[in-house]
Amino acid sequence: MAEVLSMLGYKEGGGIAILVLVLTLILCRKKQRECHPDSKTSSDMDEPLVVLYQIGRGPHAPSPSPFPVKLETFLRMAKIPYMNDHSAKFSSKGKTPWIEYRGVKIEDSQLAIDYLSRELGIDVNAKLKPEERATARAFQKMTEENLYWSMCAVTFSEDLDPLRSVLPYTGFQTVAGHKTLQRTIRKEMWGHGIGRHSPQDIWTIGKADITALSDFLGDKEFFMGDHPTEVDCTVFGMVSQMIWHMPGSPHEIFVKEKCPNLVSFCGRMKEKFWPDWESCITTGKTFNGNN
Template structure:
C-alpha cells in the first residue's frame, strides 16, 4: 500500500515537472522565433530607434547624439522612435529606412551618404579627412571607455543611473557588465588615476588640434564633428557630478565647441531634454 502511494507521488511529480519544463521550453522557443510586429512607417523617411530623451542633452548615448546630429547636418528627413528595442546586433541606435534595418552608426552613415548622395567632407583635403577620422576614432574607441568607467562605475552613488530612474537591482547588473566589458577591453585593468590620465591626454590632444578653429577642421563643420560632438556632449552635459567634466572644463575651446555645435544643429535643444527628469521632452 505504502509502495503504491510513493509510486503515485513519483508519477505525479514527473507529470507536473515535465509539463512545467515543456511550458518553459515552448515559451523560450516562441520568444526566439516570434517576429516582433512590423510597424508601418512613412516612405523615404529614416526611422531612428533610440532610447528616451536625456536629462541635460537630447540623449545619454554618445552614438545617438552622433547620428541625430548627422541627420540634421545632412538634412535627411527622419522621425524618432523612443524605446528599449535594440538592433539585431544588440546595440542602439539603429534605423529603418523603407523597411530595411541597419545598425552601427558608421555603417548607417555610409549607407545614408550613398543613398542620398551626400558628402559632408567634400570641401576638405584627404589629409584633413584623415586627421578628422583619427580623432573621431580616438574618442570613440578610447576616450569613450574612460567616460564609461567614470560615469557608470567610479561613481559609488550611481548618480547617473538614479537620475534616469534605473532600479537599484538593475544597477548592480549594469555595473557588473561595465566592469566585465572594460576589463575585456583592457582599460578596466587600470587604476582610476591612470584612466583619468588617459582621458586628459585625449582631451588635451583634441584641444591642441582644434585650437582656434570653430569646428574640428576649421570654420565649417565636417561629418566627423557629429561623432566628436556625440562623445564630448556626454562629458559636458552628462557627467552627473562625476570627475570627467572637470577635465573637459580645463579646455575652454572644447567647451565652446560643445556650445557651438548645440547652437548650430540643435535649435530645439530645450524641447529635446527632460531638464533633469523634471519634465517630458516634447520633441
C-alpha cells in the first residue's frame, strides 16, 4: 500500500490521511440521514419509514426550497413516520424532493402526497366539501405553477448573491454550480412562458398571486378554516421561502409590509408543525449540508 501511495506521489503518512478522509466522508454521509423525532427507529419499526430525499437544510427555514418544506410539513401533518436523506440526490426526473416507500420511488411532492394518502388511507382534507377541495386545489396550483416561477425570476436573476446566501452544500457553493442551476431554471421559465415577460410584468403576476392568497386567507387561521389541510403545506412551503430565504426581494418586502396575515399564518404553521424548527435550520456557520 505504502509503495502504491508513494508511486502515486503521496508522502509518508499519506495513507493515514486518506483513511481519515474516507472515514470522515462515510460519517458525513451517515449524518445526512436523519429520523424525525416522532418516527420509529429502524430497530423497533414494524412499518417501513418513508425516506424523504431533499437537499440540505436552510439557514433560516428547514429547506431553501419550497417543495421539500411542503412535503415534510405534510408528513408531519399526516403523522407519517419518515426519515430525511439530505444527500441531495435528485430524482430520475431531475427534480427534488422525492420519496421512497416500501421500495417504490415517487418523484414529485404532489404525487408523493397522493400516493401516501392512498396507500395509508389518510386524508388531511377529509373535512372539506367537494367545492372546498376544488378551491384548495386551485390555490395550490396557482402557488406552485405560477407564483413559484415569479420567485424563480428573482432568485435566478443576474444577481445570484441572495441565492448563494441560502443554498447549502459546499458543492453548490461554486460559481459554476450556481450558473448551471441558473441556466436550467431560466430555460424552464422560458418553456413555462413566464420567462418571456419583463421582470416588472413577472412581479405584477407574482404580486397578484400573493394578494389573492392574502385576501382568501383573510382572518382565518388556516386556508380552509380552523383546521390545517393540504393547501396549507403548499402555501407555507412557498411563503416561508419569501419570508426567510429571499432577502431583499420584492416578494419578501411585499409580504412583510402588506400581508401581515400571511406572516402570522407562517408563524402558526411553524409553531404547530415545526416545534424543532431551530434544530432543523443550519447555523449559517457550518454551511455544508450536514446540519
